[in-house]
Amino acid sequence: QLQLLESGPGLVKPSDTLSLTCSVSGASISGSYWSWIRQPPGKGLEWIGYIHSSGTTHYNPSLNTRVTLSLDTSKNQFSLKLTSVTAADTAVYHCARGSPVADTWAQGVMVTVSS
């Protein structure tokens, strides 16, 4: 059974880089698309971007200049880096399999941007 689990700091300072990793178990990351989606408190869901196991990436234009997705097939993990964060980046960050439809989601991790 496919399971995904995010890990990373729950608190990031303004202007710093937010870094999260999604560990995949129960399936190989090879051959699939992997996504990051976030949900600010009290707001809707926002698709950050996806990475294919081939390394192809596609980002939301609203975040394009600040986002980098990468993957580590040896560890069966994929990662998110978001630079120059502000309070507006405070959200629950979910990793998921699939794009543009996500068929399996992780629980999500709350990341707060604050000094």
Place this chain on the structure above:
Amino acid sequence: EIVMTQSPATLSASPGERATLSCRASQSINNHLAWYQQKPGLGPRLLIYGASTRATGISARFSGSGSGTEFTLTISSLQSDDFAVYYCQQYKDWPPTFGQGTKVEIK
């Protein structure tokens, strides 16, 4: 960016009742629509894609319909496990965008 609008924001219903949730797109998305269910503290669960195709393991109590700009998710007979927030999502254009959600609560 395509804007998705869901109604109502909250739907109060009793177990056993039929629930009808609506989703409207700001422009035609053909049938490129998915529905998700989210419970507190969990990630969303895919229910429907292609506007009407149930995802693997999803109960036949859930059905989706519509095309173009108007879509509906119907839960035929609400069970206690169905009380949650439901989101629609378009994937015709990049980036995929979600509605603000409909909360289905116990009446």
